[in-house]
Amino acid sequence: MKRTGILFFPAFDWSLGDSHPEREERLLYTQEQLFEEGILDLPQVKQFSPRIASLHEALRAQALFPNPEAHKGSLDAHLIAAGSAILLGEARVRGDIDNGFVLARPPGHHSGATVWGNRGFCTLNNEAILVNQLRARFGIKKIAIVDTDVHHGDGTQDIFYHDPNVFYISLHQDGRTLYPGSGFVKEKGGPNAWNQTLNIPLPPGTGDEGYHYVLENWVLPRLQAFAPELIINSAGQDNHFTDPLASMNLTANGYGRITELLKPDLAVLEGGYSIEGALPYVNLAILLALAGEDYHHVREPQKLDRPVLKLGELKPYLDELKIQQQTSKPSFITQNKAFFPKGNWIYSPRSVYYDTDGLEETRHDYIRQCNHCAGTVYIESSCSSSPKKSILVRIPFQACPECEQAGYDLWDHFQHHSDGNTSVLLQNQLNDNLEVWNRKEGLREF
Ligand SMILES: [Zn+2]
Ligand SMILES: [Zn+2]
Numbered sequence: 379m380k381r382t383g384i385l386f387f388p389a390f391d392w393s394l395g396d397s398h399p400e401r402e403e404r405l406l407y408t409q410e411q412l413f414e415e416g417i418l419d420l421p422q423v424k425q426f427s428p429r430i431a432s433l434h435e436a437l438r439a440q441a442l443f444p445n446p447e448a449h450k451g452s453l454d455a456h457l458i459a460a461g462s463a464i465l466l467g468e469a470r471v472r473g474d475i476d477n478g479f480v481l482a483r484p485p486g487h488h489s490g491a492t493v494w495g496n497r498g499f500c501t502l503n504n505e506a507i508l509v510n511q512l513r514a515r516f517g518i519k520k521i522a523i524v525d526t527d528v529h530h531g532d533g534t535q536d537i538f539y540h541d542p543n544v545f546y547i548s549l550h551q552d553g554r555t556l557y558p559g560s561g562f563v564k565e566k567g568g569p570n571a572w573n574q575t576l577n578i579p580l581p582p583g584t585g586d587e588g589y590h591y592v593l594e595n596w597v598l599p600r601l602q603a604f605a606p607e608l609i610i611n612s613a614g615q616d617n618h619f620t621d622p623l624a625s626m627n628l629t630a631n632g633y634g635r636i637t638e639l640l641k642p643d644l645a646v647l648e649g650g651y652s653i654e655g656a657l658p659y660v661n662l663a664i665l666l667a668l669a670g671e672d673y674h675h676v677r678e679p680q681k682l683d684r685p686v687l688k689l690g691e692l693k694p695y696l697d698e699l700k701i702q703q704q705t706s707k708p709s710f711i712t713q714n715k716a717f718f719p720k721g722n723w724i725y726s727p728r729s730v731y732y733d734t735d736g737l738e739e740t741r742h743d744y745i746r747q748c749n750h751c752a753g754t755v756y757i758e759s760s761c762s763s764s765p766k767k768s769i770l771v772r773i774p775f776q777a778c779p780e781c782e783q784a785g786y787d788l789w790d791h792f793q794h795h796s797d798g799n800t801s802v803l804l805q806n807q808l809n810d811n812l813e814v815w816n817r818k819e820g821l822r823e824f
Contacts, residue, residue, distance in 0.1 A: 527614020
């Protein structure tokens with residue numbers, strides 16, 4: 379028996395449209411199902427109420443561009459979803475519960491290190507904001523995020539790509555066949571966090587047996603070797619065989635087993651769009667598994683009557699994939715700007731499409747190579763919606779003195795050499811100091 383926390387935040391006043399798959403009803407049927415099953419009467423289950431995250435808590439994980447004020451009015455539901463994750467995560471770390479399940483929306487795992495709008499239904503990254511809160515407030519050093527949503531969690535990967543102390547693992551339907559089209563085995567982390575990102579793209583049609591095989595034979599050994607203090611599960615329920623957005627074949631029972639195998643300290647709801655046919659049963663099975671109760675009787679109303687990929691067919695694919703993953707070597711480009719502090723800076727360009735808002739972001743990412751810490755991050759970003767240029771300077775948790783100084787030098791440079799069209803966010807995770815500079819608007823602390 380486990381003391382399990384549960385928190386509902388259905389966000390009834392946040393909507394992308396009545397017929398949109400990510401809609402208000404997503405949690406209603408789950409709530410009814412849990413009441414009906416008497417889950418909330420179990421002595422070990424404790425219900426919590428949501429709280430709102432502060433901008434400070436959000437900015438510690440993500441840069442809101444062109445400035446935090448630009449998102450005013452559209453952030454409330456997202457801040458409550460993130461705050462809900464924080465609330466239950468803190469209850470876990472304080473020892474009030476053994477584990478917990480955050481049943482909140484909107485989801486978050488497509489939202490990355492820089493944010494201009496909504497993509498893949500996500501504006502703020504609930505798990506990332508939670509993880510950095512626990513590191514800042516409780517001094518937790520090593521955390522693993524295991525993302526079992528059917529979509530690759532490209533936002534979470536982006537936020538922790540350079541961070542050797544956060545191990546990001548994602549299992550998802552192959553990006554060649556599904557949004558957002560990323561999450562391949564060669565994406566293994568930045569130069570200071572190489573091999574601290576693990577992507578396992580699975581073929582459409584994968585079912586319970588295949589999924590559990592991957593967990594037991596690949597994910598769990600890697601998790602054990604990393605030895606995290608906490609495991610966060612980005613729990614997306616869209617691998618279910620009735621989900622309208624994807625093509626996998628997991629059952630509610632299969633999800634219960636995933637939870638039993640992973641033993642997450644916290645599960646945070648991500649996607650899942652089979653609102654009546656899957657979500658109530660998948661969430662019930664997960665909750666029972668968390669609480670140490672039998673989940674095997676949980677059955678979704680619809681029968682699985684489409685072909686499931688056989689383990690015999692999946693195994694050769696996985697063997698090949700594992701070899702590709704293990705033999706994939708880093709290839710980084712060094713590129714310094716004239717004003718960069720000394721060091722070896724690794725450059726990578728990228729573009730981010732915000733499908734919900736129809737925006738295109740162009741990014742130039744630089745990371746200071748370092749053998750002692752996660753390294754200073756410098757990102758230049760611009761977006762099709764705005765003439766403004768935005769810059770993120772990150773001094774990471776546990777920064778070494780040189781990387782800390784490199785961050786201050788960059789920050790200082792822009793206070794003397796930038797125009798009113800440029801905004802700079804100093805994301806100082808080391809000192810938990812978050813400030814935005816713009817020549818016209820001056821200095822603002824969050
Ligand atoms: Zn998803
Ligand atoms: Zn360093």
